[in-house]
Structures are given as C-alpha cells and as structure tokens.
Amino acid sequence: AQTVTQSQPEMSVQEAETVTLSCTYDTSESDYYLFWYKQPPSRQMILVIRQEAYKQQNATENRFSVNFQKAAKSFSLKISDSQLGDAAMYFCAYRSTGANSKLTFGKGITLSVRP
C-alpha cells in the first residue's frame, strides 16, 4: 500500500519570503499522480498543484512550484513571495493511475505567515 509522510507538523514563514514544505511517499508503482492541497480555516480542500510522475518537468502554478524527485520519492512544495492568505494546512497526496484509485493523504502541515 502507498503511504505519504509529512514529517513537519508546523512551519512558519515571513511574509514575502519563500518556504518549502516537505513530503515523501512510498510506492512500488512507476506511474502515479501527486498533489498538494491547501486547507484554510474554512476547511475547504483546495487543489494547489498536481504532478504526473511520468513528467520530468516540475509543475508550477504562479507562486507555487514543486521539486519532484522520483528516485528519492520526494515531492516538496515551494511557496514564493509568501502572502498572509497562504496561511493554512497543506496536505500532500498520492493517487495511482486508473479510474478506481483512491487519494492517500499525508497528515498535513500547518503553515503560518508572519506579517
């Protein structure tokens, strides 16, 4: 079974600075999808970024980018120019390919942004 590990429960960043959130996973599959979801205090789960394992290029969405290291099974999220609205819980998630596959989440990391 696949597992997702987020070892840092909390992180803090100064506004306008850059922060990196770590995630590792364990799988025997060669093709899969990785995701970062953001959960603000409203509890809504918001997709931040997605990475297909077969793509070598790291995904980027505006201020959010990932460092995907397939061999190391590492998938970190970098937030540049941090904003107060980035304060939230962030979840790393894994999904196998195929219609009948579920999303496996890490335990999440709480990010606070200092003004």
Next chain:
Amino acid sequence: DAGVIQSPRHEVTEMGQEVTLRCKPISGHNSLFWYRQTMMRGLELLIYFNNNVPIDDSGMPEDRFSAKMPNASFSTLKIQPSEPRDSAVYFCASNTVEGGTGNTIYFGEGSWLTVV
C-alpha cells in the same frame, strides 16, 4: 461549472439520532469519494464509488455507517445511530479520468457534524 455540492454544511445532533449527509458530484464525473477528517485520524477515506457502484468500503468504520449512490448525480452518507465520536468534517469529492483534469479529485466544502 458548479463544484461538488454538499449539504448540510453544519449539523448538530443528539447522540442516537440518524444523520444523513448529501452530495452532488460535479456533472460528468464518474467517481465519488467520501472522506472524514478528525484531529486524531486526519483525512480518512470511508468509501468510494465508480459509475455508481461501491468499489471500496473498507474505510467505513462500522455498521452504523452506510452510503448509497442511486444515480450519477447524488450520493448519501448515513449514520444511524450517531455517536459523539462521529463528530468530524465529512467531505465528498468527485473525479473523472477524462479530459485535461486527469485524475484530479475535487472536493466539496465539507459537512461539519457535531454529535452531542
């Protein structure tokens, strides 16, 4: 397009009462997931459906929980009888493998359940 729609958003009920949570997936999505989030356990998958058929219900905690998907646009999660330890945020999510979203699962806003 409307996202995943859940109701009720908030519910407070007394122990022993029946609770029904509802979900309307995104139109055209053929997979539907029910997740539960608590402080202790984090995000847990309870059950998921593909083309209205339950694929994996191994996450359903016990017989008090049941889920149905009578058609492609509606699903329910029922707890009967409810207990205080069922207090959590329940998320419904949906997905399709077709189109550019490829395997991305979209979540509803969640149903906050408090059992007193």
